[in-house]
Amino acid sequence: MRSSATARRPALAALVLITLAVVPGAAAGEIPERAHDEVLAVVVLADERPETRERAVEAVRAANGKVAHVFDGLFVAEVPRESLRGMLGSPAVREVSSEAVSASAYRRRSIGFEAGLSAWNRFFKGQSRRFSEFNRDGERAPAAEGQDAWLPPASTASAPDLRRLPGPESGAEPDTLPAASQPYGATDQNTSEFLAGSVSVNLFLVQSDGSVDLSTEKWTADREQAVVTQVAAGLDWLRTQEPSAQLTFVYHVIAGRVDSKARTAYEPIARKADPNGTTGEDLWAREILAKMGYGSGDRWARSRALANDTRRADRTDWGVNVFVADSLSDPDGRFADGYFAYAWIGGPHVVMTYDDQAWGIDRMNQVIRHEMLHCFFAFDEYSASGCKCAEHRGYLDGIDANCHACNPSAVSCVMDSNGPWMCADTRRQIGWADLNADGADDVVGEDPDTVLDAIPATVCGGVAIKGQGSVVAATNRNPSGLTPQASISVSRIARLEWRADGGAWVPATPTDGAWGDYVEAGSASAALHPGVHTLQMRAVDDHGNVDLAEPQAAVQVLAGAVDPGAVLTASRAGSAGAALSWSGAPAAAKYRVYRCTSASGTFAKAAETTATAWTDSTAASGYYRVRAVDACGNESAP
Numbered sequence: 001m002r003s004s005a006t007a008r009r010p011a012l013a014a015l016v017l018i019t020l021a022v023v024p025g026a027a028a029g030e031i032p033e034r035a036h037d038e039v040l041a042v043v044v045l046a047d048e049r050p051e052t053r054e055r056a057v058e059a060v061r062a063a064n065g066k067v068a069h070v071f072d073g074l075f076v077a078e079v080p081r082e083s084l085r086g087m088l089g090s091p092a093v094r095e096v097s098s099e100a101v102s103a104s105a106y107r108r109r110s111i112g113f114e115a116g117l118s119a120w121n122r123f124f125k126g127q128s129r130r131f132s133e134f135n136r137d138g139e140r141a142p143a144a145e146g147q148d149a150w151l152p153p154a155s156t157a158s159a160p161d162l163r164r165l166p167g168p169e170s171g172a173e174p175d176t177l178p179a180a181s182q183p184y185g186a187t188d189q190n191t192s193e194f195l196a197g198s199v200s201v202n203l204f205l206v207q208s209d210g211s212v213d214l215s216t217e218k219w220t221a222d223r224e225q226a227v228v229t230q231v232a233a234g235l236d237w238l239r240t241q242e243p244s245a246q247l248t249f250v251y252h253v254i255a256g257r258v259d260s261k262a263r264t265a266y267e268p269i270a271r272k273a274d275p276n277g278t279t280g281e282d283l284w285a286r287e288i289l290a291k292m293g294y295g296s297g298d299r300w301a302r303s304r305a306l307a308n309d310t311r312r313a314d315r316t317d318w319g320v321n322v323f324v325a326d327s328l329s330d331p332d333g334r335f336a337d338g339y340f341a342y343a344w345i346g347g348p349h350v351v352m353t354y355d356d357q358a359w360g361i362d363r364m365n366q367v368i369r370h371e372m373l374h375c376f377f378a379f380d381e382y383s384a385s386g387c388k389c390a391e392h393r394g395y396l397d398g399i400d401a402n403c404h405a406c407n408p409s410a411v412s413c414v415m416d417s418n419g420p421w422m423c424a425d426t427r428r429q430i431g432w433a434d435l436n437a438d439g440a441d442d443v444v445g446e447d448p449d450t451v452l453d454a455i456p457a458t459v460c461g462g463v464a465i466k467g468q469g470s471v472v473a474a475t476n477r478n479p480s481g482l483t484p485q486a487s488i489s490v491s492r493i494a495r496l497e498w499r500a501d502g503g504a505w506v507p508a509t510p511t512d513g514a515w516g517d518y519v520e521a522g523s524a525s526a527a528l529h530p531g532v533h534t535l536q537m538r539a540v541d542d543h544g545n546v547d548l549a550e551p552q553a554a555v556q557v558l559a560g561a562v563d564p565g566a567v568l569t570a571s572r573a574g575s576a577g578a579a580l581s582w583s584g585a586p587a588a589a590k591y592r593v594y595r596c597t598s599a600s601g602t603f604a605k606a607a608e609t610t611a612t613a614w615t616d617s618t619a620a621s622g623y624y625r626v627r628a629v630d631a632c633g634n635e636s637a638p
Contacts (some may be wrong), residue, residue: 040068041079042120043087044095048073048110055092063087068239069124069232070250073109073133076124094333100125111224112253118225119232146153147385148313148342149374150275152300154481164415182308183317184489184518185473191307192347193476194240194395194431194443194481195376196245197317197490200252200310204288204323207256212265217326226356226361227324228253234365235372241422242432244441244543252313254292261291268325270352273339280335281351285323285350317490320375321349322368333357341367345393346482350375361417366418373415376430377478379403381416381423395488396435396442397477398428440543444491446472448539452551455535460558460632465508469493469539469547470519489518491541496522497535508537516542530559559587560634568626577617580624584612585636588628592635596623 040232043060045052053070054260060067060075063083069076070621079087079096087096095101100121103114182188183197192199205224208215228251239247256262264284274280282299283516288301291297297305325581327333333355334340340357343350350371352364359367374380379400380387404410413423427433431443438445453466473489495515497505515522526535536552568582580593590610594603602624607614616622628636 019471035083035217038078039081039084039098040124041065041084041096041098042074042076042117043079043093043122044074044097044101044117046092046094048113048466048497052092056090059087059090061094066246067248068331069116069119069236070114070248071119072251072253074113074116074120078121087277091130092435095213098125104552111221111255111258112251114221115225115228115253116232116251119229122225122229124236124570130307147380148371149345149380149385150342150344152344152348152482154483164181168304180554182311184209184471184491185486186488187486189304189306189483190486190488191304191311192318192320192375193377193486195373196242196247196431196441198250198314198443199235200250200307200314200316200319201231201235202252202254202306202310202319202321203228203263204321205253205255205257206268206284206288206323206325207263208267209263210267211266213267213270216267216329217269219255219326221257223326223361223429224253224255224257227364230361230364231322231368234368237365237369238372239631242427244444245432245545246444248316250316252310261274261278266289269327269330269335271335272337273342273351273479274336274337275339275342275351280337281323285349285351286325295589300344307348311535312315320347323349323351325351325353327355329465333360341371344369346377346480347375370414370418373426373430377480378426378429381410381413381426393478393480394429395431395474395476395478396428396433397479398425398433400429401425440545442474443489444543445545445583446474446491447545448472448491448493448541448547450496450537450539450547450549450551451536451620452535452553455555456552458556458558458631460560460630460634461527463528463533463535463555463557464523465498465526465535465537466521466523467496467508467537467551468500468519468521469496470542477500491543491545492516493519493520494540494542495537496520496537498524498526499536500526500528500533500535505538528555528557530557532556558631560630560636568624570624577615577619578624579613579615579621580626581613582626585628588636589631590629592627592629594625594627595619597621599623 026176042140043056045056057067060077060079061077063086065077065083067075067077084096084098087093092562101117103117106113106117108124120588124368205219205220205227206215210594235249254262264287266284272280285299286302289306290300290304291590294302303321307321311317311319333353334357341352352367352371354361356364356367380389381400381402381404383405387400387405389401389403389406390399392399401407402410402413402425404416411423412419413421413426415426432441433438434445435442449470449472451468455463471489471491471493473487476485476487478485493515496508498508499505508524511521511523533555534552536550536554538547540546571579590608592605593607593614595616596603606616
């Protein structure tokens, strides 16, 4: 956003007080009610290792909870109240609470942990149903002037690679990323196509080192935590607007006060933002991204590569970078050319100032939710942006019909005045629309596919059932050309199920030990009575979509072998040997003849035949037994 206003920013003391203030009685959009027994809880981990976080997330899911916001060493989750105490049984979890948590109990944790804990205590703890009690949605919005969303150069798809992210400030070795884990069907350029699933957020708190420009701004820990709280609050508002999107945000705080990777030779707030030029953002953003390990290409290519690699490391669906320039000492909280917040359409990043001009730090949450929506292809709707009602873009190709410049009936929404409502046009642009009228947003509403492996036409005893489920992507209709038009799914296979003869569905066993990937194989063993049966298998994804095709196969389960018959006759066959014959058994595939020299001795197999007669020409005398053998090799009693 850009403004020509020259109002002076209030003093620091006032800002700190406003940041923590509650504005009673302000009009608001509502947060959807949680289940009556569900609470918002902070889960503090035993340490900050990724594997510890994964175990703790599994503990939340096992308790039927949902992870909402992830910080270093802790996360915020919606958890059934009765499950809070039980989660402490996980060795990955140190503390679970729906109340305030003392920061003094957790000394020497990372800045990301401290900021996350501060966000919990300042905003999430005891969160009101009325969001405006924190974000002040009922107050008059500053007038919007100028453009706050820009078109980055068009991206081209490239093969995923294995990059090495720089290690922490301590100098530890960088981690090699796992194999590509971006959403199903996505290229490495599709880093924010629609707003559903999980989003990694790299939050840069940019600090000048004074080596080129005079350093006029100095971050403090408290103001860093205020920014993180505001960003998390704004993104939580997005999360609550569409529960079926199942949004989770994962934060990485890179603070220039303590981390040289977020430091620059320039003082960003003292310069023009110059979004499309080379004298502002281009200078300091490229420098910071180079320190992060991305030194080739323009700033958009570097930023998108970081977003892509971060989501792969986090195993999330999307990645967005947010750069915040400190502006506490600046007279108006704006860059020299009047900009204070803007985003690149379709990503890869957002640029903001600490004060956000007349909005102030205490309403940054309103600004970030607006700018984040641009990263997922949402249009502006305020007249000064130059919006046009006929414009269209986004994964589901939504038009900008609520543009105030051309629609006299336009309503005030988040993309107009940063208000606490989202119009239907914006929802479609970011993927929240049910165009096929099946009761679910298209981007998370596609039924998965199931393949049932071939089953023999006839079997004996147990039946081995094997199959594979895979997610299906909704068609990408985005006409913008800014990123590859790849059809993408953020759903995962939750399980495979099977049933026999139209009975109840039974969970299969995952081949790799756990469900949760885009393609999963599973198996089961069915003990069925003799006869012909119909077996079916279906895939279910984590959004509750079920493959209604339910592929099936018919199988005949054979009965066990029976005695060959009551009559076994023998006669002399020439001067030596015996001619044997017997009654056939209905289920027999063949017969085995056993011979012994005495009735009470050990019988040994003498022959195997498919006929009901056999001549023994080698023995002058003996005792015989015949056993029927079914198609599975089972023998009858002698």
